[in-house]
Amino acid sequence: MHFLTSVLKSIEPRVDDDFVDRLNYYYTTGVIIMMAILVSAKQYAGHPIECWVPAQFTKAMEQYAENYCWIQNTYWVPFDDFIPQQIDDREERQIGYYQWVPFVLAIEALMFYVPTSVWRFMNAQSGINVLGVLELATDPRNIEPQNRLYTVNVLSRHIDDALRYQREYSRRERSVYLWAFVRIGKLYGAYVTLIYCFVKSLYFVNVFGQFFLLNRFLASESTAFLGAGVIMNLLQGIEWQNSGVFPRVTLCDFDIRVLGNLHRHTVQCVLVINMFTEKIFLFLWLWFLILAFLTFANLLYWMLTVLIPSLRVAFIKRALDMSDAPPDSKKDWKHLSNFVDHYLRPDGVFLLRMVSNHTGNMLCNELIFSLWTRYREMHKMPKAAVLVDSVDTLNKQQTMANERSSFGPSTPTGEGGEPPASRSTTPLSNAGKVFTTPKNFSTPPPPPSMTRQAAKPIKEPPLTSARPRRKQKGSDDEVVQMQFV
Structure with missing residues (x-):
């Protein structure tokens, strides 16, 4: 049985x-x-x-x-x-x-x-967890903004690591005689793409x-x-x-x-x-x-959209045009071809197209913009520096939450006066099945909405004279801070 x-x-x-x-x-x-x-x-x-x-x-x-x-x-x-x-x-x-x-x-x-x-067998040898990426991207809880940002951060880390491994592989194996289909695909960053097109050909x-x-x-x-x-x-x-x-x-x-x-x-x-x-x-x-x-027809569609360089660039450019790109990033459009051809390469574009087909444009555009931000930061920083997270919104939210907890903000209540239940840190699931984060993923800390943080005790200051400071414009509740002298 x-x-x-x-x-x-x-x-x-x-x-x-x-x-x-x-x-x-x-x-x-x-x-x-x-x-x-x-x-x-x-x-x-x-x-x-x-x-x-x-x-x-x-x-x-x-x-x-x-x-x-x-x-x-x-x-x-x-x-x-x-x-x-x-x-x-x-x-x-x-x-x-x-x-x-x-x-x-x-x-x-x-x-x-x-x-x-x-x-399924040959995809497992690619180094890119296509199944894990798509299961995490299609999780229904990504409809919430904070969870979607967290998912984008996790996926961008994994894709960046996998693409970096492929680039290092191509540099190591460039002088070696390429006799196998697998090594050719990994050398030019098109292993998953070629495998998928080959499987499409088998279907036909x-x-x-x-x-x-x-x-x-x-x-x-x-x-x-x-x-x-x-x-x-x-x-x-x-x-x-x-x-x-x-x-x-x-x-x-x-x-x-x-x-x-x-x-x-x-x-x-x-x-x-x-x-x-x-x-x-x-x-x-x-x-x-x-x-x-x-x-x-489906075989022709994938071969044209993934293997033709101009169509790959057009897909990424259209996604970045629809994303929340900062104004200064428009100056870097001239580097877009290099970003698509040498950073993403065919496998990266293929994976992003799969995400777009399964989840729609919203999450895919945010993921492409996150990878674009990583690419820009990587070329502006020294080689030995560590990549900074492209999605810094999570860090800002964490800082704001810490500032509020240091002044003892009142706990928001739900219906009946009880505090609302925070989201569990259980790994995301898809269609009722628990999805465990793949080993290849370097998971960042979850957003505040996914974890329950203990409030820090407030240390009582000495009773001395104090003078009020002006209100901080960055906070939501306009907290008046007191500077003790």
Whole structure:
């Protein structure tokens, strides 16, 4: 039971892909598995074939004939044609696919799941925790401003560390012979991007290959291409009696030894299972056609938007234009290309596009501006200096909270006069599942709204004369400070 639960859990969709990926490996796989179960139930729990046998056959002989014809294959001859006399001519007309329909459907479902397995395995070797970044970015509690700032700070730290590691890797390995796909991607900062585009290509190749698999497995001599032939027959009013595609009535030959002599019997059988098989594979053919167009368009979209430098720069510039950029940062637009090409590189832009697709523009724009601020500070400070947090709003809020607590501010109350419950420091979760911060993340201290701080005791000053000072304009409650002399 635990193994089955783990298998089902591994099939569940994750956030480190897009909707077209889930159409391929999740929804299509689920539909094909359901169809395989339906056909299997009809075959092994029902009566997939019924044969018209001579009157002298007993019930056991009838059951034997039906089982033999189901296993040994049947052949189709139009009602207006004569039954061929030669055994070889009959064997050329045999229909041998109906027994294997559930197994072929299971293989198709497995083929649709292979690309996402490749993506998850190779993505784990990238050094960029794509799944962790997107799970943290899509947490529903990020709708609160302080939590969103905290999330942006955590994500910008992790992305900055991962991109710095890739840049150091490229400097170390520049003179080494690049023989592997992985090393090429890491050298040029496009490992995750190339892997994702490669997986997209696998999805398209898989869908395109499904057409040839169906045609090879099911098509007859009268149809050049299975789905197109069936649709044309339906539009022209050609029934299965004339087309031979998924025939309901077939013939079967079997020999019975009686007193040392062989007696050949030819019986007419009804393949009830072909009524279901025709509808199932016609639906799959049409669905694969739609899925092939969607997958190909999605592959072109990612290749153009992530691999073309001008489109990468345009995406980052548009995000910075919509962010709360300070006025002096407009002077640094000339360094934007260097920021995109040498700091973010393709993997950074790919990760930011994934965040934008899953969370919208607000959090993504703040994250891009945070990375842009880190880049500007990194080029203004010495190499040995430590990067300063791009999101200094958290520090300002912490300072203001400490100033208020030093003067003993009154505790805000909620409904009923009780203090409102502060947010727990439990790691963020996604859809009810606890999300633990990945090891690669260097988590900064959480914002004041996520922690419960103990109030510091106020030290009583000596009773001396005092003179009032002017009010500080920076505080919200206009606290009047007293300077004791």
